[in-house]
Amino acid sequence: xxxxxxxxxxxxxxxxxxxxxxxxxxxxxxxxxxxxxxxxxxxxxxxxxxxxxxxxxxxxxxxxxxxxxxxxxxxxxxxxxxxxxxxxxxxxxxxxxxxxxxxxxxxxxxxxxxxxxxxxxxxxxxxxxxxxxxxxxxxxxxxxxxxxxxxxxxxxxxxxxxxxxxxxxxxxxxxxxxxxxxxxxxxxxxxxxxxxxxxxxxxxxxxxxxxxxxxxxxxxxxxxxxxxxxxxxxxxxxxxxxxxxxxxxxxxxxxxxxxxxxxxxxxxxxxxxxxxxxxxxxxxxxxxxxxxxxxxxxxxxxxxxxxxxxxxxxxxxxxxxxxxxxxxxxxxxxxxxxxxxxxxxxxxxxxxxxxxxxxxxxxxxxxxxxxxxxxxxxxxxxxxxxxxxxxxxxxxxxxxxxxxxxxxxxxxxxxxxxxxxxxxxxxxxxxxxxxxxxxxxxxxxxxxxxxxxxxxxxxxxxxxxxxxxxxxxxxxxxxxxxx
Ligand code: SF4
Numbered sequence: 445x446x447x448x449x450x451x452x453x454x455x456x457x458x459x460x461x462x463x464x465x466x467x468x469x470x471x472x473x474x475x476x477x478x479x480x481x482x483x484x485x486x487x488x489x490x491x492x493x494x495x496x497x498x499x500x501x502x503x504x505x506x507x508x509x510x511x512x513x514x515x516x517x518x519x520x521x522x523x524x525x526x527x528x529x530x531x532x533x534x535x536x537x538x539x540x541x542x543x544x545x546x547x548x549x550x551x552x553x554x555x556x557x558x559x560x561x562x563x564x565x566x567x568x569x570x571x572x573x574x575x576x577x578x579x580x581x582x583x584x585x586x587x588x589x590x591x592x593x594x595x596x597x598x599x600x601x602x603x604x605x606x607x608x609x610x611x612x613x614x615x616x617x618x619x620x621x622x623x624x625x626x627x628x629x630x631x632x633x634x635x636x637x638x639x640x641x642x643x644x645x646x647x648x649x650x651x652x653x654x655x656x657x658x659x660x661x662x663x664x665x666x667x668x669x670x671x672x673x674x675x676x677x678x679x680x681x682x683x684x685x686x687x688x689x690x691x692x693x694x695x696x697x698x699x700x701x702x703x704x705x706x707x708x709x710x711x712x713x714x715x716x717x718x719x720x721x722x723x724x725x726x727x728x729x730x731x732x733x734x735x736x737x738x739x740x741x742x743x744x745x746x747x748x749x750x751x752x753x754x755x756x757x758x759x760x761x762x763x764x765x766x767x768x769x770x771x772x773x774x775x776x777x778x779x780x781x782x783x784x785x786x787x788x789x790x791x792x793x794x795x796x797x798x799x800x801x802x803x804x805x806x807x808x809x810x811x812x813x814x815x816x817x818x819x820x821x822x823x824x825x826x827x828x829x830x831x832x833x834x835x836x837x838x839x840x841x842x843x844x845x846x847x848x849x850x851x852x853x854x855x856x857x858x859x860x861x862x863x864x865x866x867x868x869x870x871x872x873x874x875x876x877x878x879x880x881x882x883x884x885x886x887x888x889x890x891x892x893x894x895x896x897x898x899x900x901x902x903x904x905x906x907x908x909x910x911x912x913x914x915x916x917x918x919x920x921x922x923x924x925x926x927x
C-alpha cells in the first residue's frame with residue numbers, strides 16, 4: 445500500500461451511531477472542549493474528536509459510552525436519547541416559565557458616600573426630591589403581584605437605600621398584607637452600605653426576615669479609598685454594621701459584593717484575607733461596569749478586561765489553595781457558571797441568560813417612577829441614555845410595560861442561538877447576552893463578540909474553569925462542593 449493512504453479500516457464508519465448536536469472549541473494545543481445544548485461538556489483529544497465525528501469509534505471504546513451517556517451520540521439501544529436531551533434542555537430553560545422574579549425598588553438616589561465608580565449619580569442626603577413616593581411604590585407593588593412567578597424577590601436599592609427606610613417599611617408591610625390573599629413565596633433584600641443602620645432597622649429586618657446585601661472592597665485603606673465618605677469611616681461603619689446584623693439576624697443574614705478598581709488589582713490575596721477575617725464564606729468579584737457615573741471616572745478607576753482577568757485568576761488560585769487547606773470559601777461568579785456546567789439547573793442570573801434576562805427576570809422601579817429593564821439600564825439612564833426605559837409606574841399598565849417594543853425587540857434579538865459570534869460558540873450553554881453592556885460599549889444590543897469585553901471575560905473564565913477541572917480532579921471536587 446502507498447504510504448499516502450491509511451489502512452482500509454481507517455475509512456470505515458461505525459454507522460451504528462449518530463451524532464447529536466454539539467459545538468466545540470480548542471482547550472489547548474492538543475485538546476478540544478465539546479458541549480451540547482443541555483450544557484454537558486467533555487474534553488477530548490484531536491484524534492478522538494476526529495474518530496468521533498467520522499463515526500469510527502467502536503462501542504468497546506470507553507469514550508463511546510461517555511459520549512453516549514452525555515448525549516453527544518446515540519445508537520439503536522438509546523431509544524429515548526432525543527427525549528432525554530429535550531427534557532434536560534427544558535430543565536435548563538425552566539426559568540423562562542416563571543417570568544419576572546426579581547423586582548428592584550430604587551427607593552432613593554440619595555447617598556452618604558461619593559464612590560468614584562458609582563454607576564448612579566450621587567445626591568446629597570437632604571434632597572428628598574430624589575426619593576420614590578408612596579404612590580409610586582403602590583404602583584410598583586401592583587405590578588409585582590401581576591408577575592406569574594410564584595417566587596418573588598423584592599430588592600431595595602439606592603443611592604443608599606436605608607436613607608429612605610420609611611418607604612422600605614411601607615413597601616414590606618404592604619407586600620406582606622397583600623400576599624396573605626395569594627400566598628406567594630416572597631423574599632426581601634436590602635442593598636446597603638450599612639452606614640445608616642439603627643436598632644429600629646435591625647428589629648424590623650428580624651421581624652420580616654429581611655436579608656442584607658452589602659459591599660466590602662477589601663482592606664480598610666482600600667475600602668475607604670474606593671468608597672469615600674466625609675468622615676473617612678466607611679470601612680469602620682461597615683464592619684460594625686456587619687457584626688450587628690449577624691448578631692441580630694443570624695450568621696448567614698448578610699453577604700457582600702466586591703467591586704474591583706484599578707487600586708484593587710494590586711491586592712488579590714489581601715482582599716480574600718479580609719473577607720475571611722470578617723467571617724464571610726464567599727466573595728463576588730465584580731469588574732467595574734461601563735455605565736453611568738463609572739464612565740466619567742474611568743480614567744482614574746478603570747482598567748482593561750485582560751487586567752481584570754489576570755486578577756480574577758490570581759484570586760481564584762488563592763481561593764482554591766484555601767479550599768485545599770480545608771476552609772470552605774466560594775467565589776460567587778465562578779459558582780454561577782459552574783452551576784450551569786455541572787448541574788442540570790439554570791441560575792436565573794440575568795447576565796447569563798439567553799434570551800437576555802432583562803425585563804423577563806428582573807424589573808427596576810426607579811425613584812422617579814420610570815421603569816427600567818435592569819439595574820444597568822437605569823444606571824445608563826443617569827447618563828441620559830434611556831434606551832432601556834420600558835415605561836412609567838404612574839402612566840403605564842403591566843401589559844404596556846411588558847409588551848413595550850424595546851423589551852420585545854431586545855428579547856427577540858438576544859437569543860444566543862441565533863446571534864452572530866455566539867451561535868457556534870462552545871460556551872453558549874453557559875453564557876448569556878448582555879444587551880445593555882453591548883449597547884453601552886459598542887452601540888448596539890447584539891455587539892461584536894471578537895472585540896466585546898463581556899465575551900472576553902466569559903470565554904476566558906469558562907475555558908479556564910474547564911482546564912482547571914481537567915488538569916486536577918481535586919479542583920472539580922472543590923467546585924462541586926460549592927454547588
Ligand atoms: S458572548 Fe462570547 S463566550 Fe459568550 S456565547 Fe457569545 S461568543 Fe461565546
